Amino acid sequence: MKLKHLLAGAAMMFAGAAGAQDDPFKVGFVYVGPIGDGGWTYEHNEARLAVEEEFGDSVETVYQESVPEGPDAVRVMQQMALNGADMIFTTSFGYMDQTVEVAEQFPDVLFEHATGYKRADNVSTYSARFYEGRAVQGHIAGQLTESNIVGYIGSFPIPEVIRGINSAYLHAKEVNPEVEFRIVWVYTWFDPAQEAEAARALIDQGADVILQHTDSTAPQAAAAEQEGVYTFGQASDMAEFKPAPRVSSIIDNWAPYYIERVQAAMDGTWESQDYWGGIDSGMVEIGEITDAVPAEVRESALALKESMGSGEYHPFTGPINRQDGSVWLEEGETADDETLLGMNFYVEGIEGDIPQ
Structure with missing residues (x-):
């Protein structure tokens, strides 16, 4: 058998x-x-x-x-x-x-x-839809950086992570045409020592804002060793590091979904589905933007959040080109979910290759 x-x-x-x-x-x-x-x-x-x-x-x-x-x-x-x-x-x-x-x-x-x-x-x-939160982070990061270098700690080169990098970059570039992204891949979700090392390496390259798609607070702690370096909480608020270096965060609020799905299973109404929640559903929350961020930047970041939550604005709205300069989205065109779910390319302006 x-x-x-x-x-x-x-x-x-x-x-x-x-x-x-x-x-x-x-x-x-x-x-x-x-x-x-x-x-x-x-x-x-x-x-x-x-x-x-x-x-x-x-x-x-x-x-x-x-x-x-x-x-x-x-x-x-x-x-x-x-x-x-x-x-x-x-x-x-x-x-x-x-x-x-x-x-x-x-x-x-x-x-x-x-x-x-x-x-x-x-x-x-x-x-x-973490990429919605990344749009807010990029909007803030592009205006906070004085070196014009933003560091990004990537976990694994999968569409979820690549979407976040692209969204953050596009929205940083929109408010700061001089901004550059430096990306370090660590090939782990959780390794505090490796995450801290990546943060320090990015700071050594001139980055004064660090974003991360890894799970520990180690990049926050590494940034706290350097004056004038800013970070963003990943997945949870990481509030112990505010008002700086942590100036805001993406908070994943899974509780309503878990409660709803457990209830459906108990009721016998559960069905297989694909669910993708964002700011509108409350699954993606933006943590407090601290006073380390200028008031006008904070206000515009919150306005961006509200426009995504209402459906008025999509973070991937053209014109947007791929890294090689070819057209991805025409003026006013928005990306469909199928393309986003399989995203395996950088947008124009990001340097370096995506590891295979």
Whole structure:
């Protein structure tokens, strides 16, 4: 008998026992970093706690932190399912194939995968339009920098990260035509030592504003060692570093989505879907813009946020060219979601190649 049949049979036995005892609905969470990272995983765990608070004794949550993307993730998901999880949230892009694999083995378990694009009858995907927050950050960064060099710490060269770089650059360039972006790829979501080293390297190259798509507060701490360097919180507020170097942040608010999807699963109304929330839904929030930012810049940044939230403005509105100078978006044309989800190119003005 194949492994997936054995596992599915075991899952049915666990589900039957749970039903007989009228146990609480069990929800598992698989985290790529530690819950104390101060960023990405911290916010996912805050949403898990919100689920517990919302449903009380009718829901039980379990989690595993610092799970590497790969075979270890498969084992963790399998164990959660075998231990009676009715629903599992897998919260990193690199869990995509593993989520689909385990979901096939456990057809009665519902899976929600963050930031991926592969679905099945029992696999749904969800993500946030982080690029909207990056537009606000770029707008501020372009006006804060005195060296005209903005540093960007990239995690992995996947569309989610590339979208953010492009959005931040376009909006920095709009307010400061002289601005340059320097990008360092660290090939990790969470490695404080490596993130700090990348921040220091960018500062050594002249960057006086640092953006990051990594999960720890280490770049904030590294920037705090240098006077006149500004940073932005990533995924959570990173408020311990304000009013400077952290001058604002992107906050990922997963709680409403998690509560809604758990409720749907318990009601029997859950269906597989692709969900992409932004400023309009509250999934992307902009943390306090501190007094380290001039008042007029703060006001214009908030106006930009409001225009995206209302749908009046799209961060990728033409004319925009690709890095090689070819036309991507004509005057007034906006990017469609399909193109954004597969974005694998820099826009015109960004130097360097995207690693393969």
